[in-house]
Amino acid sequence: MQDRLKWNYVAYYAFMHVAGVVGLWYAFTHASAGMIWFAVAYFFVGHLAITCGAHRLYSHESYHASVALQYLYVLGFSAVAQGPIVWWVGKHRQHHARTDADGDPHSPREGFFHAHMGWLMREKHVDPAPLQYTRHFWRNEGRTYAPALWQMKHYKWLVPMMALGVPTLVGYAMGDTLGGLLVGGFGRVAVQYHLTWVVNSLGHSDDGPNGTAANHWLLAIPTVGESFHANHHDRPRSYRLGQQWYDIDLGYYTIRLCILLGLARELRS
Ligand SMILES: [Zn+2]
Numbered sequence: 001m002q003d004r005l006k007w008n009y010v011a012y013y014a015f016m017h018v019a020g021v022v023g024l025w026y027a028f029t030h031a032s033a034g035m036i037w038f039a040v041a042y043f044f045v046g047h048l049a050i051t052c053g054a055h056r057l058y059s060h061e062s063y064h065a066s067v068a069l070q071y072l073y074v075l076g077f078s079a080v081a082q083g084p085i086v087w088w089v090g091k092h093r094q095h096h097a098r099t100d101a102d103g104d105p106h107s108p109r110e111g112f113f114h115a116h117m118g119w120l121m122r123e124k125h126v127d128p129a130p131l132q133y134t135r136h137f138w139r140n141e142g143r144t145y146a147p148a149l150w151q152m153k154h155y156k157w158l159v160p161m162m163a164l165g166v167p168t169l170v171g172y173a174m175g176d177t178l179g180g181l182l183v184g185g186f187g188r189v190a191v192q193y194h195l196t197w198v199v200n201s202l203g204h205s206d207d208g209p210n211g212t213a214a215n216h217w218l219l220a221i222p223t224v225g226e227s228f229h230a231n232h233h234d235r236p237r238s239y240r241l242g243q244q245w246y247d248i249d250l251g252y253y254t255i256r257l258c259i260l261l262g263l264a265r266e267l268r269s
Pocket residue numbers: 095099200203204213229233
């Protein structure tokens with residue numbers, strides 16, 4: 001497979017960045033405090049869906065989640081516009097299987113920019129992950145993870161609706177439709193992209209005997225615990241990434257709460 005630039009992806013990310021900057025400009029100059037609070041809350045909904053759903057549940061199967069909770073995850077994940085969950089999970093499992101080596105989709109050995117976002121615009125990396133990394137979705141005839149397969153099937157309307165439609169509607173209800181689209185939609189998605197991508201770039205900025213994975217305490221809150229990435233590579237099947245009591249891991253607290261509420265079940269921690 002050739003490693004060509006995919007110009008449609010380049011154009012997409014360029015557009016999302018321009019729209020994202022306009023969204024942030026609007027946030028600082030026009031938006032009400034209520035709109036900012038909504039965008040921040042919606043950011044955390046999306047990020048918790050990434051970490052508790054796509055990552056800790058679907059990629060590593062570190063706990064069991066009820067179907068109802070899974071539907072919340074796949075809706076929240078659709079709001080971040082990061083591809084179908086099945087694709088995201090396949091790429092992530094490939095990253096764990098081939099960390100820092102040939103075949104790692106976002107290998108830090110190919111440079112910081114490549115690990116951060118460059119890989120998303122290259123033909124050989126955006127293609128579907130090899131089937132061995134996604135086969136578990138079809139286990140039990142697809143019933144175990146049916147919501148994720150549903151999200152893949154309906155991706156084309158779910159993502160515009162959750163990423164832009166819902167914030168626009170909330171904006172309309174607040175009397176600022178454009179603000180909803182720009183701040184809760186485009187601005188939030190752009191910030192959300194970079195706070196996901198730092199896990200692959202800064203999260204692999206070490207150069208020690210154990211490879212490149214690194215912990216970054218200062219990013220713990222905005223990455224909802226994902227920045228404890230060295231811990232994660234040490235124990236990938238644990239749903240707890242912040243290993244110390246002082247490591248703030250909002251993803252872990254959320255899963256604990258879901259277990260308390262009967263929406264999830266302990267497998268390993
Ligand atoms: Zn990693």
